[in-house]
Amino acid sequence: MEALNKICGVAAPMPLINIDTDMILPKQYLKTINRSGLGKHLFEEIRFRPDGSEIADFILNKPAYRDAKILIAGDNFGCGSSREHAPWALNDFGIRCMISTSFADIFFNNCFKNGMLPITLPQAEVDVLMQDAERGANARMTVDLDAQTITASDGTEFAFDVDPTRRHNLLNGLDEIGLTLEKIEQIEAYEAAAETRFPWLHTPLPTNTR
Incomplete structure (x- = not known):
């Protein structure tokens, strides 16, 4: 998993509340187990017309936000069904950090499992960042996971909290397997x-000769 320390870039404002996982990635793309290639279908039903042409006024189709790395979202982002493909699509598009007043629990957890950082802030602070994001490509934000700060384009700084274990995992690019392998020496010592101590547990079962 790619480590995440500091994200500097354009933030896209999406103030709509209750953006669910089906809106993030429609259900017809859930058949794949490949995490790449889903970014082109991100927000497909509100980003493209039925003929495949772009809806010009959708935020990620605007020139200023095509390379957005941060998403400033409305309340209850990622609600709905528990599809992990939703964070896969966001990550594949290039968005690695989402900031909102609240996230659906399963979506929130899936983000961390996929090297992404969901940040929860009070409404007043999200409003300031939303307004800053609306300024377009000239308003570049910095999210510093190590310092646990968000710096708006005018230098205004906001602090955020992250669970220490999740912070460690993101900073070091560790998923749950990688975190376990950090203890490989202790695991091997225990197994030995x-x-x-319990040799009978390691004795091969007799082969059925019938």
Whole structure:
């Protein structure tokens, strides 16, 4: 998993509340287990017309936001069904940080599992960042996970909290397997001791000769 420390870039404002996972990525794209290639379908039903042409006034189709790395979202972002493909699509598009007043629990957890940073802030602070994002390509924000700060384009700084374990995982590019492998020496030592202490647990079962 790619490590995440500091994100500097354009933030796209999406103030709509209750953006669900089906809006983020429609259900017809859930068949794949490949995490790449889903970015082109991100927000498909509100980003494109039925003929595939772009809806010009959709935020991510505007020139200033085509390379957005941060999303400033309305309340309850990622609600709906528990599809992990939704954060896959956001990540594949290039968005690695989302800021909102609240996220659906499963979506929130899935973001961390995929190297993405969802940040929860009070409404007043989200409003300031939303207004800053609306300024377009000249308003570049910085999200510093190590310092746990967000810096708006005018230098205004906001602090945020992240669970220490999740912060460690993101900073070091660790998923749950990678986190486990950090303890590989202790695991191997335990297994060696267990084999000596409980040898019957490690004896092969007899082969059925019938």
